[in-house]
Amino acid sequence: MAMLTNDDADVLATKVRETYWRGRSFPVDPISVGRAMGIRIVDAELPDDVAGALLKKVGQDPIIMLHGDDSPSRKRFTCSHELGHYVYRLERGHFDDQAIDYVDYRNDMSRQGTDPEEVSANRFAAAFLMPIAKVKEMAEKKNASIYSLAEFFGVSLSAIRYRLDDLQITLK
Numbered sequence: 545m546a547m548l549t550n551d552d553a554d555v556l557a558t559k560v561r562e563t564y565w566r567g568r569s570f571p572v573d574p575i576s577v578g579r580a581m582g583i584r585i586v587d588a589e590l591p592d593d594v595a596g597a598l599l600k601k602v603g604q605d606p607i608i609m610l611h612g613d614d615s616p617s618r619k620r621f622t623c624s625h626e627l628g629h630y631v632y633r634l635e636r637g638h639f640d641d642q643a644i645d646y647v648d649y650r651n652d653m654s655r656q657g658t659d660p661e662e663v664s665a666n667r668f669a670a671a672f673l674m675p676i677a678k679v680k681e682m683a684e685k686k687n688a689s690i691y692s693l694a695e696f697f698g699v700s701l702s703a704i705r706y707r708l709d710d711l712q713i714t715l716k
């Protein structure tokens with residue numbers, strides 16, 4: 545698996561949600577999930593062009609840093625993206641004697657990115673917060689709009705818009 549497809553990402557994200565998301569409902573809280581997985585998660589003073597980072601020193605617990613000034617929906621997506629890096633590493637057999645070091649510039653997290661690690665982390669984040677089956681279910685509801693969906697999943701309008709496009713779902 546050199547890169548997660550949307551379907552791979554959905555399977556992996558579902559596994560993590562079902563194991564660690566005690567709230568079970570939406571919006572999913574990636575911060576509580578990450579903490580349940582043993583990751584330290586903190587707000588940090590990061591440069592403006594950095595959204596977040598995932599760092600792990602050998603023999604230490606991983607840490608996710610989120611840009612302290614970002615909105616809750618943005619932090620939710622960034623945190624899910626960092627979880628994606630971590631989970632995908634574990635999936636490929638990460639060992640505790642290996643360091644992890646991802647610093648995510650806002651540009652890298654954009655849709656145009658082609659780096660397989662970044663595409664995979666973005667797909668994981670989308671699948672984690674907006675699972676395919678739930679997006680389809682919500683999109684079929686009467687009066688469904690990008691506003692109601694963004695609120696339901698706790699994501700930005702651009703995130704839900706992109707997700708709908710990517711899954712080729714059109715609202716009625």
Ligand SMILES: [Zn+2]
Pocket residue numbers: 625629646647648652661662665
């Ligand atoms: Zn990344």
